[in-house]
Amino acid sequence: MKFQFNKLQVNNLFFIFPLALALFSFGCEVPQTTTNINTNANTSLANAATPMTTPATLPVETNQSTAKLPVTLPVLDAMFTDENFAGELKTKLQLTDDQIDKLKMAAHQAVANLREDDNGGGGSTRAALDRANTQIREILGDEKAGQLFALVGQRWNGGEDNANNFADNSGNNSSAKLNVVPSDTRVVVNAPAYRMDLFQDGKLVKTYKIGIGYPEFPLPSGTRKASTIIFNPTWTPPDEPWVESSNKVKVGETVKAGDKLNPLGPIKIPIGSPSLIHGGKSAAKLGGFASHGCVGLTNKQVQDFALNIAKLSGTELMPEDVKNYEKQKTETKNVSLGKAVPVELRYETIVVENGKLKIFRDVYEKGTNTEENLRAVLDIYGVSLDSLNAPQRQKILAGLRQMALDATGQPVDGSNTGNNNSSNSNSNSNGNSNQKNAGNSKTNENSKGEAVTRNVKGKKELSFDIAELKGKGYPAPVNFSQQ
Secondary structure, rough: OOOOOOHHOOOHOOOOOOOOOOOOOOOOOOOOOOOEEEEOOOOOOOOOOOOEEOOOOOOOOHHHHHOOOOOOHHHHHHHHHHHHHHHHHHHHHHHHHHHHHHHHHHHHHHHOOOEOOOOOOOHHHHHHHHHHHHHHHHHHHHHHHHHHHHHHHHHHHHHHHHOOHHHHHHHHHHHOOOOOOOOEEEEEHHHHHOOEEEOOOOOEEEEEEEEEEOOOOOOOOOOEEEEEEEEEEEEEEOHHHHHHHHHHOOOOEEEOOOOOOOOOOOEEOOOOOOOOEEEEOOHOOOOEEOOOEEHHHHHHHHHHHHHHHHHOOOOOOOHHHHHHHHHHOOOEEEEEEEEEEEEEEEEOOOEEOOOOOOOEEEOOOOOOOOHHHHHHHHOOOOOHHHOOHHHHHHHHHHHHHHEEEEEOEEEOOOOOOOOOOOOOOOOOOOOOOOOOOOOOOOOOOOOOOOEEEOOOOOOOEEEHHHHHHHHHHEOOOOOOOOO
């Protein structure tokens, strides 16, 4: 049976998915190539802090560290902006032109139905994932859909060029374990903690408070790399309905660097397609949701970060250079780092930090705040949950349940962490499905879709003092930049 798309089906399946814009439509996109500057010099960061004690033996992989980013239709839409992606679908998955066209249409429609306003709102990442599962499996069938999820997930989480690039050389593949303090030079981002750290030779030298991707467009996980600093990036609005309706920018017309309508700020640093570390965020956005799959900083922060990552890579970049680039807003410049710097994107909601147990909200609904994961983290430091006195243990477990909520305050049951885990449809191998409009609890008349989840309802984290953890754990922030 040949599957047919119609407008009603597409709108009905995806109107509830509240992602504001695909990465390429709001600032997280492939870098533009302009002037390249290669500079090398050996410099070091001052005020380095000694890392906290970390155990020699670390646990094997657990759900806390291996939960994968769900493959959503807006992510798929972002992938299609790479002209090589459709070719990969043909050669690696043997998809037909008809199947690829249907995927493109579904992905594009999912983005076209999105809106962004100041009223907050938003829905469930998992509900959106269920609908994406249903639609993609209807088009491709279970086997090909599973292959597509794997391919997109590989690209989104770093791809062959980025995943574990540095693990073999450094022996520090900390993304596969919990609470690891790096022993090498790298950038570590922990999304639920809204924190980015710079390590030099195993010492934490700088910490930034950051904005992360909306729950509907999470920051990915995995080890990537930064090899270029792009000053004065321009931005080209995509061909999406919201662009023309905004009356502020036009499709295809380049928005100059420095323009208040350019969401990238003065600097962007690609960390593996299609994610970036970039400026342009207000201080109020830090410590919350601020981007579409990227790490967001204020303009002041991103200029400081550019100087520091240049030092980590052995690249000569002086404060006066940054100021001069800022003055020349019409000229985009690419500064190639002397040595690529690993950028490790983590999703750890249970962390021992500077002798304290910290539990963060499971804002991306990965089901990581479980007693099993709590015990695994404590075991790293030789502490048994059962050895704690009853009142303390009960308080911690109550806090764990309190943090096992998504950003909107709904419980996260941990039953689904990615498209590969299960099929949420009754589709057969031919791509036919008996589950139409699954999980649709609202009418399909809202052509505007819903707003992205802008804020976390309730507390974002809890901290517990445990005497047995004194002097242990991941280091506390150093030279903390909070705006």
